[in-house]
Amino acid sequence: MPATEAFRPRPVNVALAVGFALAGCLAGAFYHPAPWRPFDLWAYLLTLLIALSLALRENRPFGVLVITAAGFAGYLLLGYQPSLNFWVPAVAFISVAAREGRGRIVCGTALLSAVIALSGVCGRLPWPVVPVQALIVPAVAFTVGLTQRRLAERNAELRRLTALLDQQQRQEARRAVLDERFRIARELHDTISQHMTIVTLQAGLAEYVFFTDPPSARKALGTAAAAGRESLEELRRLLVVLRTYDLGGASGPEHPADPVPDDLLADIDRIPALAERLEAAGLHVEVRFAGERRPLHPGIELCAYRVVQEALTNVVKHSGSATAEVAVRYLDDELRVAVLDHGGPLSATSTAGSGHGLIGMRERAKIWHGSLTAGTRPEGGFQVQLSLPLGQDRNGG
Structure with missing residues (x-):
């Protein structure tokens, strides 16, 4: 695949990324719960980085997961409200489960669980909720990604059989x-x-x-x-x-x-x-x-x-x-x-x-x-x- 095509995002992914970016920035601008740090320039930049990287989630799924997880972790460690940008790494992990190999899926599961656990700690949730949330979110995302993988495999097999039938x-x-x-x-x-x-x-x-x-x-x-x-x-x-x-x-x-x-x-x-x-x-x-x-x-x-x-x-x-x-x-x-x-x-x-x-x-x-x-x-x-x-x-x- 040419390099230009490898980084050419699909319109649906661009729309999804822009939607998450707008939602995060608007929520941060009008919602200031205590005791979280006010939504400033760094918060806007991190939100844009985390959300807009989703545009490439099908082209570079594991890399997008690393960027979103690292960006969300930095966002949390700077003291911003953890309810924002929470679902972006999970959406990125869906693409990993749907497209990557077993090794990267395991690494992605660990990475997502860690950042979700960090979100629970920074959000001061009760300690039993933190591990449960860290397990449930990756599990749901993995199930959705696995369903997409199987659907893609069936579609690929259908295309192969259609091409074979046409050739015959x-x-x-x-x-x-x-x-x-x-x-x-x-x-x-x-x-x-x-x-x-x-x-x-x-x-x-x-x-x-x-x-x-x-x-x-x-x-x-x-x-x-x-x-x-x-x-x-x-x-x-x-x-x-x-x-x-x-x-x-x-x-x-x-x-x-x-x-x-x-x-x-x-x-x-x-x-x-x-x-x-x-x-x-x-x-x-x-x-x-x-x-x-x-x-x-x-x-x-x-x-x-x-x-x-x-x-x-x-x-x-x-x-x-x-x-x-x-x-x-x-x-x-x-x-x-x-x-x-x-x-x-x-x-x-x-x-x-x-x-x-x-x-x-x-x-x-x-x-x-x-x-x-x-x-x-x-x-x-x-x-x-x-x-x-x-x-x-x-x-x-």
């Missing part, structure tokens, strides 16, 4: 923003990757056979155009979903009772159509379903579809295999999806697709408390396996 809320807000960014990144990657792969392959094929085989070139360009249009349609659906619905399942649409429209989210039933589109890229995909097929939560259906989409896109981009298999099994409490290729000339590089795509697949599985494994097969090729528990399914049959 900011962290949660940042985490929510990051989660939303990751979710949008997953959706954009999964939506665009497959279609752009088809567009790129077919455009390259059309360029290669443009003069030698015009019909094949036209067919390839038509396939690329269809993939581009479908990519735009997927992006349209994605934008509607991101603006309106929570794909993570934490909350539903604006009205939780309203279901997510079926035409907005990709689902498991669209996997065969996905396989047909990949035929144009030269990949034959065999799709098999097992178990009792039933509607699941749209988020689970989307997760399964996107994992299959990304896995097949990696087969086209990295495996070089001409065939792939997709197996979807509906169990009582679990959905299992497997995508495998049989390897090809580029099968050794099939793991090249394990960057953002594999991260996104695992993130999707984690959202729905599932698991995803990916790796090479002993007999050759690559395999992706997804397991999603259905206990959380809210739309299941």
